[in-house]
Amino acid sequence: MISGIRGTRDILPSEIGRWQHVERVAADVCARYGYCEVRTPVIEREDLFAKGTGESTDIVQKEMYAFTDKGGDRITLRPEATPSMVRAFVEHSLEQDLLFAKLYSLGPMFRYERPQKGRYRQFHQLDVEVFGLADPAIDGEVIDLAVTFVEELDIASAELVINSVGCGDCRPGYSAVLLEALGSRLPELCGDCQRRASTNPLRIFDCKVPADQPLIDGLPKSENFLCEACRDHFEEVKRHLEIYGHQYRVSHRLVRGLDYYTRTTFEIIGSSLGAQNALLGGGRYDHLVKQLGGPDRPGIGFAAGLERLVLELPDEKGSSGPADVFVVAFGQSTWSEARVLARDLRRAGFRTLIDYGERSSKSQMKRANRSNVQRMLILGEDELASNKVTIKEMETGHQETLPRDEVIGYLALHCQGVTL
RNA sequence: GUGAGUGUAGCUCAAUGGUAGAGCGCCGGACUGUGGCUCCGGAUGUUGCGGGUUCAAUCCCCGUCACUCACCCCA
Structure with missing residues (x-):
């Protein structure tokens, strides 16, 4: 590695x-x-x-x-x-x-x-x-x-x-004033400060050594110069x-x-x-x-x-929020249609997830739950036969079955921040 | 460049000089058209790396690398 x-x-x-x-x-x-x-x-x-x-x-x-x-x-x-x-x-x-x-x-x-x-x-x-x-x-x-x-x-x-x-x-005049004010007490300051005294006296003010502070606090202030x-x-x-x-x-x-x-x-x-x-x-x-x-x-x-x-940044900033919808395929024969449905929703502007590997409906729903998605869109053999889909809101558990061509309208009403 | 502390599972952390465990997470099942709760089962580690001491090192020692914090410097 x-x-x-x-x-x-x-x-x-x-x-x-x-x-x-x-x-x-x-x-x-x-x-x-x-x-x-x-x-x-x-x-x-x-x-x-x-x-x-x-x-x-x-x-x-x-x-x-x-x-x-x-x-x-x-x-x-x-x-x-x-x-x-x-x-x-x-x-x-x-x-x-x-x-x-x-x-x-x-x-x-x-x-x-x-x-x-x-x-x-x-x-x-x-x-x-x-x-x-x-x-x-x-x-x-x-x-x-x-x-x-x-x-x-x-x-x-x-x-x-x-x-x-x-x-x-x-500034040159002020630097000279600082050095003069320090005078013979310069050796009392830390090594860094002594180095600064010769390179750029103003930077003595950056010193964080506690012992140096009283002397530094007593130095003339730039505003007056x-x-x-x-x-x-x-x-x-x-x-x-x-x-x-x-x-x-x-x-x-x-x-x-x-x-x-x-x-x-x-x-x-x-x-x-x-x-x-x-x-x-x-x-x-x-x-x-x-x-x-x-x-x-x-x-x-x-x-x-x-x-x-x-x-x-406050903790809550920049969380991207959950996806809009998770498409669940109920039954082996529904996968192709489910994928087309997911594709269509994505093209329509919805953040859409779908599982892979033709896993069981149960595990798809577990993933949907874990993905923190707002709702599942269930496509099973019954829905396929009647050209409908079932939408289930994750939070409330409420679900309803509606004609497939009404899905986008439903989602447009319920999803935030979507531009169609 | 200097100093201190810390490196064990994906994450948070235990443990003992006799080659490692928990919780969370993950995967599966109970529950074959309904997630969360519960229960059951499962997978995962060259104990950062290299060397030394030792019969034996994750533990002790040295080195090294990384992380964290501080110095320095700066955003």
Whole structure:
């Protein structure tokens, strides 16, 4: 037996309904907000992520599935979608074609990490991106889309957290302020924090080591060090969230791990996910498009982890419901007609089951019962002779015999969600 | 990459240094034209894999793989 690869999973029939539900809501919400779906390849040139995601990030340094293909090119399985979306936007000059470059995509990403609750090596994201709009109104609308998406999935107790990480003008100054505030106490922090102090001081705020918290809590808050433009932008984003009536928490500790973020960052946190608790996260990236060789266009977007959303979905969501009808052949001579009947019902739009192997009527009915079907349609020799069928409702046990050409009419009345 | 815990039937789990059992599920029958309830019968395991200790290992030891959780990182 050859098993699946570590960190990958099979999504089985018992779970697929929940996935389809999440994907359907995602596509639906995006369409209502004016987003166009795009699908980009799962393989890209390694450079795209080195330049886009950032050479210094863990994702690029140690988590990419990268290889040399037969032509000698360095290829990688995409670890995130944003650089691909930027590439597609630039490569096809989409800003010429679209009134607004509002795009979304749904698909698998790959990172070589140790699997954990809500974290897999192949995982799936909804990726939402907007190019060319710097107005804080779009920040507000993107966040509103994210909140609406999570709400429409009926995910309870999700929390919206926002922050501004500033821009190229003010962030270096703030980093320096942080280092200065830490000063001689830096060695008191954990090893990771000391490493962060030299690579990206803001990320000290990500630290979860309990002993470090008092010192970190005392650090100067980013809000007080934003430049005027960034501060105004952030205030406007907050104003828009208030227009929409969304609850949010400002956390100066929300500093995201990717290099390209500027100004607005946000996350929606789930409640039952364990350590990997971000349902979705994103932010503004005003220099990424240019950095990847495109025109100087701002961008903003987020990625939502579908595994995590499926995990947080209420239990009853996405159950596909029982089939409409189970055709039971009573007697050896009725099988051919029973199969034609089942075929006709299927063509008429009803979810129809029928047994195989010419098993006894008893065992067919046991299967019908086990299949949780709503009703049996019994075709026996008596019915065959009179061109009728017997319909038995499983729940009540009520049954009646009616002419065969009235069956579809009967089912149309009694089945839900059928279009004829 | 680091740490901890766990791997026994399809599922949930027992068991003992002497080559494994229950419940649920599954299949059949009682009930040959009526499912669910009940009763009766039946099938299924290289005890994750490899090695070691031992007369003998599912149990003890080592390795490995997988899963789970946490670190790291992030969706």
